[in-house]
Amino acid sequence: MNRLVPLSLLAVAGVAGVSGSAFATQYLTVEQAQAAIFPEASSFKPVPLQLDAAQMKQVEKLSGLPARSVSWRAVAAYKDDKLLGHVVFDEVIGKFELISYAVGLQADASVRQVEILAYRESHGFEIRNANWRKQFVGKTAASGLVIGEGIANISGATLSCAHVTDGVRRIAAIAQVTLKK
Structure with a gap:
């Protein structure tokens, strides 16, 4: 009888461990992503990125998507004193x-690189492939940041591809409105 209790507990623990989040993979920390995107940077400084109502409307017009939030987490990458x-x-x-x-x-608001930090779905992790992410390089909110018009879809990852592409287009618009130098 003592053997049945541990086995049944083990079985319950095994079933409880299988959930949607069982597939979650953390690929990069924030710091690792920053270093991967700007390896030549000597420092990173947080940037207060708050959109006002007029900027939100500009972002929506440029991206064709809702601005979604007034507050965004961003850092500026510097090499010595150069942005x-x-x-x-x-x-x-x-x-x-x-x-x-x-x-x-x-600095001109074009995409330099996209990194996937964490992916929690059971399918579609192929969006992390370097060749798929390279499609974003050099694009802006107004140029080719749409599935089928500059960004290829991945079969089995359709929603992940579409939602990350929309997110990148939104961020490119935010950068054009607020960060472009």
């Missing part, structure tokens, strides 16, 4: 779970 660009952090829903990602932006 290299910015990294903006965001999360979008995949199919059911959140995808955490970072968008590196050049």
